[in-house]
Amino acid sequence: MSSISMDNMNLLYSQSLQKASTADVEKSLASDMSEATDEELMDACKQFEAYFIEQVYKSMQKMVPDNDDSVDATSQLKDYYEDALLSQYAETTANQGKLGIAEKLYEQMKRNYSL
Numbered sequence: 001m002s003s004i005s006m007d008n009m010n011l012l013y014s015q016s017l018q019k020a021s022t023a024d025v026e027k028s029l030a031s032d033m034s035e036a037t038d039e040e041l042m043d044a045c046k047q048f049e050a051y052f053i054e055q056v057y058k059s060m061q062k063m064v065p066d067n068d069d070s071v072d073a074t075s076q077l078k079d080y081y082e083d084a085l086l087s088q089y090a091e092t093t094a095n096q097g098k099l100g101i102a103e104k105l106y107e108q109m110k111r112n113y114s115l
Contacts, residue, residue, distance in 0.1 A: 034113045041109055045102035046094050052101060054090035061086065 036044070061082070094102060 036113075038110075041113075042102065042106050045105040045109065048105060049099065049102040050087075050091045050094035053093050053099070054087055057086045057090055 093099065097103065
């Protein structure tokens, strides 16, 4: 039986979270939006904007030097908390509508689907 290091487990966990989030956004935007209500269309656009912002935040976080003094179990909890926090920050930022990505995407999709 092979043992997986804690760092590998953290990496796998982070990748699974990212894949789940990516899959949710892809599913939302890949669905047939021609019959969607304005609310459903805007919700899909906000999900995309939140995902985009989350990826920007994660890229910014990688630029910050990491302190390697933490214990593996503590590091795993810290990683989980940081992922959840970044996701919440991204959702909050998208819902504030200050970037305008969701609105522009919404307008474009309405034109494309003739809604």
